[in-house]
Amino acid sequence: xxxxxxxxxxxxxxxxxxxxxxxxxxxxxxxxxxxxxxxxxxxxxxxxxxxxxxxxxxxxxxxxxxxxxxxxxxxxxxxxxxxxxxxxxxxxxxxxxxxxxxxxxxxxxxxxxxxxxxxxxxxxxxxxxxxxxxxxxxxxxxxxxxxxxxxxxxxxxxxxxxxxxxxxxxxxxxxxxxxxxxxxxxxxxxxxxxxxxxxxxxxxxxxxxxxxxxxxxxxxxxxxxxxxxxxxxxxxxxxxxxxxxxxxxxxxxxxxxxxxxxxxxxxxxxxxxxxxxxxxxxxxxxxxx
Amino acid sequence: xxxxxxxxxxxxxxxxxxxxxxxxxxxxxxxxxxxxxxxxxxxxxxxxxxxxxxxxxxxxxxxxxxxxxxxxxxxxxxxxxxxxxxxxxxxxxxxxxxxxxxxxxxxxxxxxxxxxxxxxxxxxxxxxxxxxxxxxxxxxxxxxxxxxxxxxxxxxxxxxxxxxxxxxxxxxxxxxxxxxxxxxxxxxxxxxxxxxxxxxxxxxxxxxxxxxxxxxxxxxxxxxxxxxxxxxxxxxxxxxxxxxxxxxxxxxxxxxxxxxxxxxxxxxxxxxxxxxxxxxxxxxxxxxxxxxxxxxxxxxxxxxxxx
Numbered sequence: 001x002x003x004x005x006x007x008x009x010x011x012x013x014x015x016x017x018x019x020x021x022x023x024x025x026x027x028x029x030x031x032x033x034x035x036x037x038x039x040x041x042x043x044x045x046x047x048x049x050x051x052x053x054x055x056x057x058x059x060x061x062x063x064x065x066x067x068x069x070x071x072x073x074x075x076x077x078x079x080x081x082x083x084x085x086x087x088x089x090x091x092x093x094x095x096x097x098x099x100x101x102x103x104x105x106x107x108x109x110x111x112x113x114x115x116x117x118x119x120x121x122x123x124x125x126x127x128x129x130x131x132x133x134x135x136x137x138x139x140x141x142x143x144x145x146x147x148x149x150x151x152x153x154x155x156x157x158x159x160x161x162x163x164x165x166x167x168x169x170x171x172x173x174x175x176x177x178x179x180x181x182x183x184x185x186x187x188x189x190x191x192x193x194x195x196x197x198x199x200x201x202x203x204x205x206x207x208x209x210x211x212x213x214x215x216x217x218x219x220x221x222x223x224x225x226x227x228x229x230x231x232x233x234x235x236x237x238x239x240x241x242x243x244x245x246x247x248x249x250x251x252x253x254x255x256x257x258x259x260x261x262x263x264x265x266x267x268x269x270x271x272x273x274x275x276x277x278x279x280x281x282x283x284x285x286x287x288x289x
Numbered sequence: 290x291x292x293x294x295x296x297x298x299x300x301x302x303x304x305x306x307x308x309x310x311x312x313x314x315x316x317x318x319x320x321x322x323x324x325x326x327x328x329x330x331x332x333x334x335x336x337x338x339x340x341x342x343x344x345x346x347x348x349x350x351x352x353x354x355x356x357x358x359x360x361x362x363x364x365x366x367x368x369x370x371x372x373x374x375x376x377x378x379x380x381x382x383x384x385x386x387x388x389x390x391x392x393x394x395x396x397x398x399x400x401x402x403x404x405x406x407x408x409x410x411x412x413x414x415x416x417x418x419x420x421x422x423x424x425x426x427x428x429x430x431x432x433x434x435x436x437x438x439x440x441x442x443x444x445x446x447x448x449x450x451x452x453x454x455x456x457x458x459x460x461x462x463x464x465x466x467x468x469x470x471x472x473x474x475x476x477x478x479x480x481x482x483x484x485x486x487x488x489x490x491x492x493x494x495x496x497x498x499x500x501x502x503x504x505x506x507x508x509x510x511x512x513x514x515x516x517x518x519x520x521x522x523x524x525x526x527x528x529x530x531x532x533x534x535x536x537x538x539x540x541x542x543x544x545x546x547x548x549x550x551x552x553x554x555x556x557x558x559x560x561x562x563x564x565x566x567x568x569x570x571x572x573x574x575x576x577x578x579x580x581x582x583x584x585x586x587x588x589x590x591x592x593x594x595x596x
Contacts, residue, residue, distance in 0.1 A: 006319065006322050012562050012563050050560060056354055056507075250559045253319055253322065253323070255315035255319045255320065256312075258359070
């Protein structure tokens, strides 16, 4: 089926870079002067950014909303994205300076839905650069910020948002101060033991659940092996869980059919869905690993 | 600026020469966020096949130097779904619709063309005899006898203007274009993607799940221009639709003077969703800069440096 589309407010613009600064090893935060996008985008949605006006690198790169910048009156004025330098496109982007123009299109994708109906605690599980959606999501669900046309959300606020954040090594962690400032309870894990738990980030979640903690919702973003373990944990403890997928994309708006992933339908059959327009957020029970 | 942008491709007349290439514009509904599609000369939705196809595993695309390598594998829900679900919507757009079909063999092409013949609201049918990413269908596009017979049979089965979209992965594109014209094609689309590959040498693996794919984007423009020019010189009466790395009005002008009567914007749409509309905005001024008052006056006006 092909009904899924980019959000009605999605648009293409050339915006001005306000800042583009390193925040961790190979990791940058870029701030874009775009009051329109800032007033529309919601946690879990993404923006396609092309690293310049030429044709090499050719395609845009998808980056999740990190946060919206507001002026002194609370009006959204700019959008922050955080990205990891992985290839030519992101390397080129990291060399851009404040004042330079940048072609973008967005907001794209379906963001996260509102907080769990009954409030309670929630657990976020992030692997590597997959941490980026959780600052805005945490603020939204804790009721300290609103995004897009949602205004003040109608669900109950969550009482505790705990972020399990894993990375290969301590120098890759970004935004820890932002998360603490936003009131998230952060637990870290590293592959090399240089910060927090020495091992998988999902070990930390498992231990808390074994100790009797019962969040009303889990949300994950990160590498597929981590998401697969998280989906298994969610299933075992019967906790609703959403996963934000990061499949390779060419266009971001449903035209190229690059980012398809197998999704289980309610009738038990499996269908290839475009992550850009039908996701990137999916119920963990539907994701086929 | 009063420039006549209308063009004729055999029995097909378009208000302007700016089309969008199949497989790069979704089923058009995906694009309405980014441009007014009714302004375009026409739109060509993603290829449909006789039966639904899941397409290839991922990764299906990889970016290369100023290019995109793809092996989507004609992921689509089949022609019945297209007719029931997409065509009614496409008819409402107020722009000419050119359906693009691919059969695994001649009979499948003909039966799909007959299905389209029973539908209203199409401007033309483009035959994808050139997708490099499926195991069947490719061979037809490299055999002039098969192309001529296929186009002839499709014309008998379907009253709409017929466009043959040709593969550049042949020794002599003129032979294939001539065969399509002899079969009765109203125009030929030149060109589909070039077979290529991208490699991760550390893993000693191709990057695409399909190992090889089709190259498109700015990287192929010089290759496509050469083919358009060769066909235009050899077959001056055969209308050509130029495709290959077209992003701006300057790119389009190069194809028009080389001999294309119309152009398709393809991969540029992925990198710049509104590219086709902006190209159209700039085209009249480029044409006027040559002292011409219409597209038709400049088509095929390239002069060789070799006399």
